[in-house]
Amino acid sequence: MDKRSCNRVVRFGFVAAVLAALCALYIFNPSTTAVFPPCPFHLATGCHCPGCGSLRAIHNLLHGQMAAAMSQNPLMVLSIPILGLMFMNPRWIYKPWVPWTAMVTLIIYGLLRNVSVWPLTLLAPQ
Template sequence: MRRIAGPAGVMAGIIAAFGYVGSVDPNQPGHYPVCPLLRLTGIYCPGCGGLRSAHAVAHGDIAAAFGSNALAVIGYGIFAVLWVGWMVRAAAGKPVRITLKPVHWWGIGAVLLIFTVVRNLPFGSVLAP
């Protein structure tokens, strides 16, 4: 049990966060702060719509989640795969090592930048929340 305490604790935190966002609707004004970038510039950041996406996932509406923030839903999937790998390795008593090289970080940054730019252009409005 001690070996899986880390992944189990992280999953408990994720479940609590999704439970809260699932019960307190971000579609209703006044519950969560507005994105400062959106408020000051009118530009959607890569995280805009993330709470609405999490709310939709908590309610099992994957289509609405993709409509709110497709990148966040993909991130939820990547997290799930990594978490399962972590849990399996922890249960087997093997250490987990995820090392990202600078090229990986640059790739992540490029994806975030491209997503941000495209969702703010007229032809990419389908990606806007």
């Protein structure tokens, strides 16, 4: 199998896995079912990680509830178009500033969403 065919197989597999996960998230509400595991970071520390609320946010987006999704994880909702663009044009991923920007953004977001002062409390899952 040549490199181009291998890349297509990998992309197809990735897309199939994402679609299967989205179907599961559409059917099962992470807030009311035990199908999805709770956040291990939140269980261990009591703090919200940058990903806390992401499953609930995606579930709400799939059901057309944008405000509810934003109340669960605003960074996840706002990053979906950027991640889509990066998937469509993978050359972005190899820019040296991309991983650094993502890492700094996630660290700052993770810290700010655990501050108990309004308006930063809006960043924590509701």
